[in-house]
Amino acid sequence: MTDRGLPELLSPEVAADPHAFYRRLRAEAPVVWDESVRAYLVSRYEDVARVYKNPVFSTKAYEWQLEPVHGKTILQMDGTEHARHRALVSPAFRGKSLDRLHPMLMRNAGAVVEEIVLRAATDLAGELAGRRDVDLVRDFANYFPVYVIADLLGFDKEDHPRFLRWYTAVIRVISNLGRDPEIIAEAAAVRAEISEFVTPFIAERRANPGEDLLSVLATAEIDGEPLADDEIRAYVSLLLTAGAETTDKTFASLFRNLLADPGQFERIRHDRSLVVKAVAETLRFSPPTQINTRETTEDVELGGVLIPAGSTVLVLIGSANRDDRRYADPDRFVLEREDLDATKAFSGAADHLAFGSGRHFCLGAMLAKAELEIGVNLFLDRFPEMRLADPEAAGDVGLKMRGPRTVPVTL
Numbered sequence: 001m002t003d004r005g006l007p008e009l010l011s012p013e014v015a016a017d018p019h020a021f022y023r024r025l026r027a028e029a030p031v032v033w034d035e036s037v038r039a040y041l042v043s044r045y046e047d048v049a050r051v052y053k054n055p056v057f058s059t060k061a062y063e064w065q066l067e068p069v070h071g072k073t074i075l076q077m078d079g080t081e082h083a084r085h086r087a088l089v090s091p092a093f094r095g096k097s098l099d100r101l102h103p104m105l106m107r108n109a110g111a112v113v114e115e116i117v118l119r120a121a122t123d124l125a126g127e128l129a130g131r132r133d134v135d136l137v138r139d140f141a142n143y144f145p146v147y148v149i150a151d152l153l154g155f156d157k158e159d160h161p162r163f164l165r166w167y168t169a170v171i172r173v174i175s176n177l178g179r180d181p182e183i184i185a186e187a188a189a190v191r192a193e194i195s196e197f198v199t200p201f202i203a204e205r206r207a208n209p210g211e212d213l214l215s216v217l218a219t220a221e222i223d224g225e226p227l228a229d230d231e232i233r234a235y236v237s238l239l240l241t242a243g244a245e246t247t248d249k250t251f252a253s254l255f256r257n258l259l260a261d262p263g264q265f266e267r268i269r270h271d272r273s274l275v276v277k278a279v280a281e282t283l284r285f286s287p288p289t290q291i292n293t294r295e296t297t298e299d300v301e302l303g304g305v306l307i308p309a310g311s312t313v314l315v316l317i318g319s320a321n322r323d324d325r326r327y328a329d330p331d332r333f334v335l336e337r338e339d340l341d342a343t344k345a346f347s348g349a350a351d352h353l354a355f356g357s358g359r360h361f362c363l364g365a366m367l368a369k370a371e372l373e374i375g376v377n378l379f380l381d382r383f384p385e386m387r388l389a390d391p392e393a394a395g396d397v398g399l400k401m402r403g404p405r406t407v408p409v410t411l
Contacts, residue, residue: 008036009314010178015399018290019331022319031303037177039293039312040305045323045353047303048315052357057294057313133389136407137252140379142168145247145371149239154205154212159197163240166194170241175400177291177314191237198236202229213239239364246354246368249288249403251375253396254278256407257286257333259388264335269380277335279372280345280352283321285333287354290318291400317353318402345369383411 007013014021025043034041051057150163173187205218217232258265268274294313322330327339340351346369348361355362389408397405
């Protein structure tokens with residue numbers, strides 16, 4: 001139990017229904033110590049936003065969580081070091097650089113969809129014409145963003161399966177809120193595999209740079225010094241997960257949310273201007289990353305609670321995004337929500353907290369937007385009669401990373 005008699009974050013009760021727990025936290029103990037994770041939990045929108053924007057809440061806490069699998073990444077950096085690294089990689093994810101990625105996004109989305117169509121045609125025997133059972137998670141969402149990141153880095157299609165396997169393993173590692181030593185050991189093995197694979201490509205790109213992101217990293221300099229191989233490997237490992245997790249779970253959650261209300265699905269099918277609103281509302285209602293970590297660099301008061309220096313703080317994004325002090329009817333998926341501006345949903349001015357806020361606002365937000373809009377529109381074009389085959393099976397699972405394990409649909 002917490003010091004307020006509430007269930008602990010890692011309890012089976014919270015795993016079964018985190019939003020019931022979050023409602024109690026927001027009402028009874030918006031900032032509270034939790035012994036199961038040895039951290040302070042922050043649950044209200046206003047307080048989570050304060051944590052993101054106040055430099056007292058450092059990203060140093062990522063050291064135990066991310067370094068075993070990634071090495072030191074931009075997520076663990078603060079101040080000038082963070083600003084320099086962010087300036088190096090951010091151009092690849094916005095503006096003209098992002099515009100050049102659109103054909104590649106279409107190619108990856110189209111290839112996976114074509115495989116689904118081919119499989120559907122092959123398996124039509126014994127079924128009604130034009131109908132086929134597909135799992136949106138297994139058959140599309142798990143693949144598409146990982147393949148995009150591999151393509152963005154300049155790796156061949158033949159290497160896609162290994163990237164998918166690493167992605168699955170790394171997600172398990174970074175979801176390790178309980179600090180399970182076996183999972184931490186697994187991180188070292190994954191890191192060694194990624195390092196062994198990537199290192200020869202770094203040397204090759206330095207000698208013969210192309211237009212891919214790995215070439216940018218291999219030839220980049222900060223204050224006149226080239227990035228070390230360890231730094232580049234950390235970027236590749238981080239991009240593999242951070243660049244895929246938002247699209248993976250958001251795509252599956254979006255279709256689950258829409259198909260659960262056929263009226264909303266029909267509206268978006270006929271009015272594609274609603275796609276960006278559906279993506280924004282999914283990021284609010286079903287954020288893929290539900291919990292982020294910070295560490296206090298000095299004593300600080302938050303929500304009436306004094307948090308000592310050196311404390312771990314968990315910001316509960318899944319709770320903040322459903323705070324009724326910020327949103328009307330927050331536990332309902334609303335396609336045209338008046339208190340969520342979809343035009344700002346992928347910028348630092350976003351009304352939701354799925355991409356974080358402040359200095360560490362997600363670098364890949366605009367890439368995720370492009371991936372999701374392309375993927376969603378492609379599915380709406382190809383499968384306009386899509387329906388949920390088993391609504392009960394499409395429930396969310398997970399705590400730090402949360403989304404449906406399966407979204408079975410009939411095309």
